[in-house]
Amino acid sequence: MARDERRALEHEAVGLLSRLLQADTTNPPGNETRAALVLAEYFAANGLDAQLVGDLPDRQNLIVRLAGTRPGPTLGLLGHLDVVPAEPDEWAWPPFSGIVRGGYVWGRGATDMKNQVAAQAVAVARLARQGAEFSGELLFMATADEERGDYCGARWLVRQRPELVRCDLLLNEGGGTYSVVDGARLYPLTVGEKAFADFRITVHGRGGHGSVPLHDLNPNERLGRVITALADHESGVAVAPFTARYIDRLVSDPALRERLKDPSLARPAVRELHRLDPEAAYLIEPLLGLTFSPTILHGGGEALNVIPSHASVDIDCRMLPSQGPDDVRREVDAALAGIDGWEFTWTDLTDSNESPVPTPLSEAIERVMDDLLPGCEVIPLHLTGFTDSRWFREAFPDIVAYGFCPFVAEDTATMGGREHAKDERIAVEDVPFQVRFFELLVSELLP
Ligand SMILES: [Zn+2]
Numbered sequence: 001m002a003r004d005e006r007r008a009l010e011h012e013a014v015g016l017l018s019r020l021l022q023a024d025t026t027n028p029p030g031n032e033t034r035a036a037l038v039l040a041e042y043f044a045a046n047g048l049d050a051q052l053v054g055d056l057p058d059r060q061n062l063i064v065r066l067a068g069t070r071p072g073p074t075l076g077l078l079g080h081l082d083v084v085p086a087e088p089d090e091w092a093w094p095p096f097s098g099i100v101r102g103g104y105v106w107g108r109g110a111t112d113m114k115n116q117v118a119a120q121a122v123a124v125a126r127l128a129r130q131g132a133e134f135s136g137e138l139l140f141m142a143t144a145d146e147e148r149g150d151y152c153g154a155r156w157l158v159r160q161r162p163e164l165v166r167c168d169l170l171l172n173e174g175g176g177t178y179s180v181v182d183g184a185r186l187y188p189l190t191v192g193e194k195a196f197a198d199f200r201i202t203v204h205g206r207g208g209h210g211s212v213p214l215h216d217l218n219p220n221e222r223l224g225r226v227i228t229a230l231a232d233h234e235s236g237v238a239v240a241p242f243t244a245r246y247i248d249r250l251v252s253d254p255a256l257r258e259r260l261k262d263p264s265l266a267r268p269a270v271r272e273l274h275r276l277d278p279e280a281a282y283l284i285e286p287l288l289g290l291t292f293s294p295t296i297l298h299g300g301g302e303a304l305n306v307i308p309s310h311a312s313v314d315i316d317c318r319m320l321p322s323q324g325p326d327d328v329r330r331e332v333d334a335a336l337a338g339i340d341g342w343e344f345t346w347t348d349l350t351d352s353n354e355s356p357v358p359t360p361l362s363e364a365i366e367r368v369m370d371d372l373l374p375g376c377e378v379i380p381l382h383l384t385g386f387t388d389s390r391w392f393r394e395a396f397p398d399i400v401a402y403g404f405c406p407f408v409a410e411d412t413a414t415m416g417g418r419e420h421a422k423d424e425r426i427a428v429e430d431v432p433f434q435v436r437f438f439e440l441l442v443s444e445l446l447p
Contacts, residue, residue: 059144
């Protein structure tokens with residue numbers, strides 16, 4: 001690509017990303033229509049009609065189709081428009097400024113995931129402008145309500161308007177940040193995701209006057225023991241083939257690598273990895289089994305001098321695709337065996353889900369990445385989090401859905417933790433790179 005063309009591409013993609021970041025789509029309440037209109041205007045300027053569709057006027061989804069010249073599969077390019085809340089006081093630049101400073105584009109959603117929405121949009125617009133010939137069809141979808149609830153976004157679309165969003169292949173968020181191992185770049189391609197198995201533990205005690213400690217009858221003291229017991233519990237390990245391959249690539253010490261893959265040694269091995277290479281440990285630990293994260297405490301007390309009669313904690317728990325709710329109950333029972341008087345309730349339970357690999361889509365991604373960054377490696381992996389791919393896999397059982405949008409400027413360790421945190425930003429260089437990836441993928445996958 002000539003230098004002028006590169007510069008024009010960067011200008012176009014960064015400009016669109018900035019405008020999307022300026023549209024405050026904090027969910028709740030969402031207001032995704034603001035960002036959908038930015039896209040509709042951009043597509044109109046490129047001769048493409050966008051369709052707005054949704055259950056609520058302020059929370060519309062946007063769909064654009066670009067037909068190829070020959071028959072072939074439909075490739076869906078999915079992205080959500082909503083973002084999580086931001087505390088402006090904590091940010092170096094205002095979270096809805098979309099400002100370009102110091103080599104970054106700043107704003108809530110810069111990496112989760114208005115960057116991918118912008119890259120996919122610019123790729124579609126450029127292919128349309130060039131009159132590019134390809135087979136099949138491109139289906140661009142920018143949706144509402146992923147971060148919370150999923151009431152009026154992807155789930156609503158696949159259930160209420162399946163004819164508008166049915167596709168054979170799907171690319172969505174969830175993969176594309178890279179680790180550098182022994183000088184080589186390693187890119188996870190997420191092909192499946194862990195399931196939610198969220199629950200609440202409630203403990204009951206005896207209420208009373210704060211001047212008389214009740215100790216074990218004070219539900220807050222007992223809740224503290226529950227939380228500690230869950231944190232200390234070493235749940236059973238299952239090493240999926242993907243996970244084993246990921247460990248092989250990510251961990252350079254051969255002895256530690258073998259112990260991490262041995263279910264009976266993996267827990268102490270991951271503790272050792274936390275000391276040696278915390279970033280690798282954060283990536284690997286959730287893939288080994290169940291995870292328990294206490295996130296919301298309900299202390300039950302309302303006055304300083306009153307000991308409440310009950311208290312509870314909500315646990316964000318995720319299961320591997322090979323695990324089910326019975327595994328969670330068994331582990332919780334084992335973890336809390338020494339504590340009396342607690343009650344278990346499910347708060348959310350979903351199925352894990354995955355797509356096959358290898359497929360023509362995964363192979364095309366590998367070839368494009370090798371063209372762009374010779375020698376890099378793309379490896380399939382389960383995602384520890386949740387994405388809208390789940391709704392597409394549920395509605396269209398034959399679909400092949402992956403999470404992938406490659407970064408080039410900064411690795412996972414450098415970017416680590418910017419999503420959902422303050423100062424979310426993306427290196428300017430990554431923005432046109434991601435456009436190029438989607439453009440090249442269309443020519444590789446739909447020749
Ligand atoms: Zn996201």
